[in-house]
Amino acid sequence: MSRSILRSSLAVASAAATAFVLVACSEPTEGGSDADSTASSSDEQVTITVYTSEPEEKVDEINAAFMEAHPDINVEVYRAGTGDLNARIASEKQSGDIEADVLWAADSPTFEGYAADGDLAELENVDTEGVMEEVIDEEGFYIGTRIIPTVIAYNTDVVSEDEAPQSWQDLIDPQYMDKLVMPDPAVSGAAAFNASVWLESEKLGEEWITALGENQPMIAQSNGPTSQEIASGSRPVGVVVDYLVRDLAAAGSPIATAYPEEGAPYITEPAGVFESSDNKEAAETYINFLLSEEAQKIAVEQAYLPVRESVDTPEGTPALADINLLTPDLEAVTEGQDAAVATFQDAMK
Incomplete structure (x- = not known):
């Protein structure tokens, strides 16, 4: 438990109000009330x-x-x-x-x-x-x-459930040459975190990242485009955050999730x-x-996993206790993130 967090819960007021939200193109106002x-x-x-x-x-x-x-x-x-x-x-x-x-x-x-x-x-x-x-x-x-794991996703029109990869090691199999897609860790915070977790993992490490690069995955700008490539079948297998898979599946796209056997990094x-x-x-x-x-x-x-175990996970999703989540040393992952991103980029050339 954090040393400075939490002394008391705040009461929630009940009243109606009009929501005013500025979107990404808006500039936040300066200052504010004391x-x-x-x-x-x-x-x-x-x-x-x-x-x-x-x-x-x-x-x-x-x-x-x-x-x-x-x-x-x-x-x-x-x-x-x-x-x-x-x-x-x-x-x-x-x-x-x-x-x-x-x-x-x-x-x-x-x-x-x-x-x-x-x-x-x-x-x-x-x-x-x-x-x-x-x-x-x-x-x-x-x-x-919220808990946002990165998982393996696949297009169900192209890859059957029985044939779908179930582990990170499966992705370095030559059968996935030119069939993979994943987000760019230089753009996506989640992808940069994943790169560092993979590099720190004894079961994966630089050797696995290098082998992954040999399968020449497409590097999309972020998780959104990655999920779209998988759903379209253009790159039928990929690495992406799980909530986007649920969003697309709910909208009717032929896409499904496999939580990797070695564990899923999560933000x-x-x-x-x-x-x-x-x-x-x-x-x-x-x-x-x-x-x-x-x-x-x-x-x-909204298809996320909760941070309260008292709140159920989305329909069709395993309970939090049943998902193998990777919990690496945060200090090592933080200190090694820039080097991990560089290692990943070198491997994908």
């Missing part, structure tokens, strides 16, 4: 800005539910991929303060870096009771909000509060909502 006038006041509305890599329609749904429960807190969003978010934050730091209150994106190594640089505030009033211990930062700077889409935020109380109220049973059930409806 922290003393945050969620504790029902007469004034505080605006918090969230930087996120969540898909637009999914973050919109979460924010609408949050603002209905908390009409005194307005949420504005800047949405982009993890790499673009990191570039924006770096630019803002160079010119002044970070212009957001909450970062909700990507993976633990990303947050480890921001915590080490002093960009994140220690969480003081975030309730972690009932939340999986694996997603809670021991230092108290961030907390995971937790953490959330944290920027140290420069003037609205830390409201920002922590937002994070409390992301962890609440209400929001976790919305996450499951």
Whole structure:
């Protein structure tokens, strides 16, 4: 349990409100109300800005539910991929303060870096009771909000269930030459994390990454295009986050998931509060909502795996306890991520 997280759960107000959310092309507003006038006041509305890599329609749904429960807190969003978010934050730091209150994106190594640089505030009033211990930062700077494993996916019109690869080792078989697709770790935070986990794994390592490259997989920009390539049959087998497979299958695409026998690396889409935020109380109220049973059930409806074992996984998905999740040394994965991305890119040439 984190040393600074959680003293008490925050009460949820019940009222109707109009959701106002800015999409990726929008610029977040600067400034905001002083922290003393945050969620504790029902007469004034505080605006918090969230930087996120969540898909637009999914973050919109979460924010609408949050603002209905908390009409005194307005949420504005800047949405982009993890790499673009990191570039924006770096630019803002160079010119002044970070212009957001909450970062909700990507993976633990990303947050480890921001915590080490002093960009994140220690969480003081975030309730972690009932939340999986694996997603809670021991230092108290961030907390995971969903479980997002990376899996093997395949097109069911091209590959039968009996023939589908069931392990990472299966993917280096020559039969998959020119049939694989996976996201670019230089763009995707999840893919960069995976590369580091694979490189650190005793069962896989650099030898496996090199052998994978010999099968000449297509490197798509991110997980979204990767899943589309698999669903179309253009590259019938691939490596992708599991919720996209569920989304496509629910929409009628011929695509299915295999959780690798060696275990699936996973990210937790953490959330944290920027140290420069003037609205830390409201920002922590937002994070409390992301962890609440209400929001976790919305996450499951959005095809994610929850961080509360009390909330069921999506229909047709194994229970959390039945999924083999890789839990590598986070410090080693964080420190080795840049080298892992370079190793991966060299192997794919």
